[in-house]
Amino acid sequence: MISKSQVMHSTRVLFATVVGLLMAAPLFYMILNSLMTTSQTADLTPQIIPNSVHFSNYSEAVSGLTQVIYGRSFLNSVIFTFFVVLFQWMLCISGGLVIAKMRFRSRTVITVMLGVSLFIPILTTLIPTFVVTLKLGLINSYPGVILPIVAQTGFGTLLFRQYIAQMPEELFDAARVDGANWWTMLRRLVVPLAKPATGAYVAISVLTAWNMYLWPLVAASSPNLEMLTQTLASLNNLTFGTTHPQNIVYAAIVIVTLPMIIVFLCVQPYFIRGLTGSGVE
């Protein structure tokens, strides 16, 4: 006999799965379309299943007459993301240690300041930030596009502060007895022990940096600094022509987003921990 609660449970599982598939449907639609022929995507009835599978769309998106993704933009996005996350991580973990464990006067002021900055995202101070970067002579350079984003330390510093504050005081006392100064404690104690916090921080900031659009758009407008988000954005205007058919555009988006989706699926637990301060079972 199947009990009523078992039926209820199965119904709920089925429903949860169907809704999940619907939520992810635009992504499946994108992947399926990226494998179709141009004539199939141009059919008057929207097509979902490819009549035949064309992986060649991917090579056409990165080479030849239909090329939309250039190696240079890919490289620029990688450089931008890597250095933003690396430099910002260094600032945030050291800053987190200072606020969590050190004793000095202006600690509360600094903490509050960092907290308030979370609500002033760079796009609300876009004009003056652009002017500051311009005055420093950094517009249209890697440092110019990277450093102002590195400076957004509010989220990371407070995340590390939260984590480091929970480390037992005795660890630091013992290190101090062994003659360690704060820099040694940062390198030998905090960095290794704060790995879960680093994981959460990296998961969130890699995605944020990789997906950033507005700041690179204004700070790095020269073609050799173009990043993937700008490349994708420019596809909208081009799709009305015949040079960039839908299947090639979708192949391009798959090439740009699939690495991030795979990374995301791998780091999902860290991402969740970074958002919620705990895991989800």
Next chain:
Amino acid sequence: MSEPATANLGPSVNPPRRRSSRRDGRAATLMMAPNLLMFAIFIIVPIVGGLYLSFTTWDINNGAPKWVGLANYTKMFNDPIVGVAVGNTVKFMLFGVIPTVLIGLGLALLINVRFRFVGAVRSLYLIPAAMSFAASAIVWRYIFLDGPGYGIVNWVLSKLGLVPPDWLVSTTYALPALDIIAIWLSLPVATIIYLAALQRIPASVIEAATLDGAGPIRRVRYIIWPMVRPMTVLVAIVAILSFTNGSFDLVNILTPTGGTNYSTTTLIFYIYQQSFTYGLWGYGAALSVLQIALIGGVLAVLRLFAALGRRAP
């Protein structure tokens, strides 16, 4: 994805016990210096400098900013497009953030269940978090496409006997179309936060309520909602920040002119247009002050609601 800001908003951490009179002022200054220096140059200076710029007119290619007092602000209050842009921003936020909060809670309730492949199914809900506004904009552009070879949305609508709108060109449907995309992108983070909150509710509490005869609706109303309500403020804040980003990215990519009759011109897009397209830097700075005030105002209202909610029985 959104710029999450949540881990920091948890309970505040106790300061280290003061067992000795040890002071770390010097070490703290040295170690905090790089962080604060960058913060000062690229965050504090722009905030203060932006306020100054808002009282000037400036052609960035010619000469220095010229002090004009309140002229930019007077212009702002007489500029009909500013009202439209503020209205669009508020509409975009309201019709985006509220559904994100409600649907996010619904989805979290839905996947707060244990079964064999629950991890894989939850991933389906969370994957959009890995997408950028730029990539999603283009994916959805084809889904909303109008004209010969309808996008799938309009194909379904026409099969249902409805007249499918030209989503991104229409003055009525362009902003809702952008909202739908932004909601889709913001749901994963909302769902994650609610799911974490739901999992902190002891199963025994729910079981006890069920045994006492509380149906699903009553359980949500009287047990689950009160316990996850504090999280709603957090979900809303993260969503507001995400929608602030979206209010530029999606508009600029999908409706590069700001929509038919300014129908998708949000404040942040208007600031970008005035400064970078027309070179009105002082005016752009004044509009930015309005933008910060707007976000500040929304967050203040939210805090007020949170405070009232706490006081209510």
